[in-house]
Every structure is written in structure tokens, then in C-alpha cells.
Amino acid sequence: ALARHILNMLHLQTRPNISRPVPRAALLNALRKLHVGRVADDGSVQTMASRTGDGGDAQETTEIITFAEAVPGESPGLVSFVLSKDGGDLSLVEQANVWLFLRLAKTNRSRAKVTIRLFQQRHPPVGRPPSQQDDVLLAEKSVDTRRSGWHTFPVSAAVQAVLQGAGGAALSLRVTCPLCADAGATPVLVSGGPEASRGANQREQTHRPFLMAVVRPEDGSGSPRRRKRGLECDGKVRVCCKRQFYVNFKDIGWSDWIIAPPGYHANYCEGECPSHVASITGSSLSFHSTVISHYRMRGYSPFQNLRSCCVPTRLRAMSMLYYNEEQKIIKKDIQNMVVEECGCS
Template structure:
């Protein structure tokens, strides 16, 4: 006889995306199912979406999908959240609440969420993100064909091209970006283009013919981490955030 549903509540915070237009290309929920050794567990897993915590408490939720699983031993499972999740990003909410319900046949105990940090559920998403015009800072400007001043050059690297696809599971590549362009003194001395106020003052000193040595270079002024899913040396699936992998803005040093 099937057991009564086992319920788990998850939430994911998407900070810093209030002024961005997000178009999802792919979205998968990764869950670690713990099953007693040498046992095959058959279960039905349902995933529901709600914009706020209170909506879940009132039962106001939307079914994203349902999947029949046959799990032999503990391991990771993926659950596609497309295309239903796109509607969430088209709204005003930036905290994603998911309600999981699992029904296991024959009374087998199964934990959807493992207590260990390495086994916590997580989302893997691929999206096109466009900042709204009024939110783009001057130092965030992408390079144009008509300017040779310091700017951010968009560049996508495919992990297959550098031989990393044999150990990195997700993503398949990412927007690495880099900084390029000239930093003449009248530009490098501007607080909006200099990498720091110290740099702005120092470049103004040089621009006014006061004795000082050194040249200004176009360098990254802000970077973001990249979430990576990969196999470690023991063939375990690991999720980690690698800092300073994505160049967001550029300025003159």
C-alpha cells in the first residue's frame, strides 16, 4: 500500500535580479534520494510552485510536474521545471518556493533531502539575462564598434574547446567576458571609469603634469562567481561556486 505523501519545502533566493529581464532556456531541480541499501524504491514525486511562503500555507500552488521514479540505492535525480518556471521570472517575485510531495510504495522510507551540505537540493538553470537600460552603469558598458576606450568584451567559452567537458557536468560553458581598450588620462581620471577613487586621483595627478610614473590599464572592476556541477576524483557529483569567474564591469587602473 502506498504511504501518505511525504512533504518537503524548498526556497531559492534570486538576489540582484529585480531590474533584469530573464528568459529561461533550461531549468532542472537536482534531488538526492536516500534509499536503503539493496532496495528498489518506487515512488511518485510531485513538484509545486508558489510565489510566496504564505501561498503554500494556504494551499495556493501550481503543479509544475509529476514523475514516476524507480530508485535502486541512493543517488541524484533531475527534475525538469520547464516551461512552467518561466512564468515565475516574468512576475515580481524573486524568492522561489517549491513544495515537494513523494509517495513511496510498500512503505519504504526515503529522504528527499539529505542533511549533509553536499546533498542539498539545488537548481541548474540556463538563461538569457538582459539588464534594463536605466540600470546599466557606465563602467558596465559593452564594447561597441565605434569606441576603442576601456570596455567589457562579451566572450563565451565552451568547456569542450578547452577539454573540461570530461569532468564538468553543468554548465556546458559560460560567459567569461574580458576587458579591453585604452585608458587615456582624461578618461582614467574619471570616477566613473577608474577602478577606484585612488586610481582616479592618481590619474588626475599625471594628467596635470605632476611628476608620477605608471600607465593606466583596462582591468576588471567587478567579478561574479560561477556555479559548477562536476565529478570529483572519486566520481562523486559535487556542486560548488567558483569565485571571480565572470567579468561584470571594467575600469582603468
């Protein structure tokens, strides 16, 4: 039941089948650059703190990381980022950036500036061959050639248009840098074809271009609510309380597709709900439950035979970093995953 709940919260029918995971060098580099997760000295990954605060009603955002793929049969300057809606309801793009690495030759002594441009490749009308004149300039940046480094290019509007399209789609980009060759600079793109990608060295994989997008549902959300602290089960408490329970993803065979965390405290509620406890507003699920409890204590029909149950009264979101069904890396703050407090219904 818990596994099914997690899959439902991630909008997944079944656990993803990871047939071609992103090279670990590229994954760890992207996490460091984006501050989406912490990479420990031993290579393990931890998610950053949840952005939604401690309330279950905070707005949910999803961070999607997708790595560039070569476009088969096209010129070397073309790369493609495959995008899709996660769960079908993520419609507003808060931010989207392409990260591109500019590598300088070791013998380079130039201090010149070069201009890198990103064009979106557009498909021409039926019957007309493709032309670079159809491409649309998305972003350009003037950078110096003193040292190798990463550069970001905003592409929010283009990603928004892709996500609003019907079904899955790709953002195809043409990267140009007319003066790079003279300056001893090379934008690191993707080797042409899967065979070349497998044979690429570790450095090339580490500097593979990637796109990071922050998306959220179109509807707004409420603000977090505060409640009194609930009881912790310690072996002495018999009334409704929270029992600690840790879920280890390795134990259920999910460590291959869940990047971080390795597990989490799901917790659960147990204990009795005598009438004198259930009627206290701070320990009940809602004001409605408190009113019903007072009717039940006085024996009013039809509530005299109803009993209160110990249930979660506050749940917290949890950040997860995982591969989805299309093997895209998703960082998501998943609502209502951790039981924080328990009370009587």
C-alpha cells in the same frame, strides 16, 4: 591560463579523471529532485541561476551530491556516503538531507503507515566487536504506503561531524523499516558490491539513494556593491570596454567532467585609458585609482610616467555542476568568473 584559473577556483590540481561516472539515470533524477539543475528534453543539463546575486563579494556556498555505496561484507541494510572537504575550507553545513526511495509492490492494497529509521553506524572501541547497540538514531519518518515515492531525512549534524573530522571520511547509515515487508514496501538501497551495481537495472539506478549537502565557509562575507554600467566593445569604441568571449568546455576537452554549463562567457577588457577617462570615478577601478589619476594628470612625482590600464572592475559568479577528483557531484557558485564591467586602473 584560463584553464588553470578555473581549476584553481575549483580547488583542483588537475582535471578529474572520470573512470566510473554515476549512471546518467541516477544523475538526472537527483538533479530534478533537488532543483540544482534543469534537465532539457534532449537530456542536456543547465545549472540553476547563481545564488550569490550579481556582486563578487556575496557569500559562496557549495552543494555536494554524493550517491550511496554498498558497504562490503556488511548486511544489506547498510549504505555509505563518502564525504570530503571541498578545498579544505568548507566547514559549516547549512543543510544536509538523505533522499531515500520507498517502492511499493504493484499488488499492494495497504493503506498502513510504516516508520523508516536511519541509524549512523559507529565504530566500537578497539577489541570489541561491532554491535547495532553502538548505532545512533539520526532520523525517523512515518510514511504512508499508498504509492511509491521519495522521502527525505535530515542529517545535517552528522555530516557536520564528518566534515570536521581529520581527512576524508564516510557517513555509514543503517536503514530499518520493521513493518515494510508486511506492507509490501521496500526501501531501495544499493546492490551489494560493484559487480551487482553494474548489473542493476535502470530503475534501480534511477532510485539510488543520495545525500545532498549545502556547505559554506565559516567566515562571513560582505554585501554586493553597485557600480555604473561599463562600455561594451562594438568596433566603434576605442576607450576601455568589455569584449565578449565565450569559452566552450568541449573545445578544451572538459565536457566529460563538467556536467553544466557547456560553456560560459568569460569576457575580457581592452581599450585605451586616456587621462580624461581614467579620472572619472565611474570608469575607474576604485576611488584610490581616481585620486592617483588626478596626480598623474598634474605631473606630480612619482606618477607622471605611470599609465592607466583597462581592467575588470566588476566580476560575477557562475554556477557550475561538475565531478571533483573523488567523482562526487559538486554544484558550486564560483566567484569572479565572468567579467561584467571594465574600467581604468
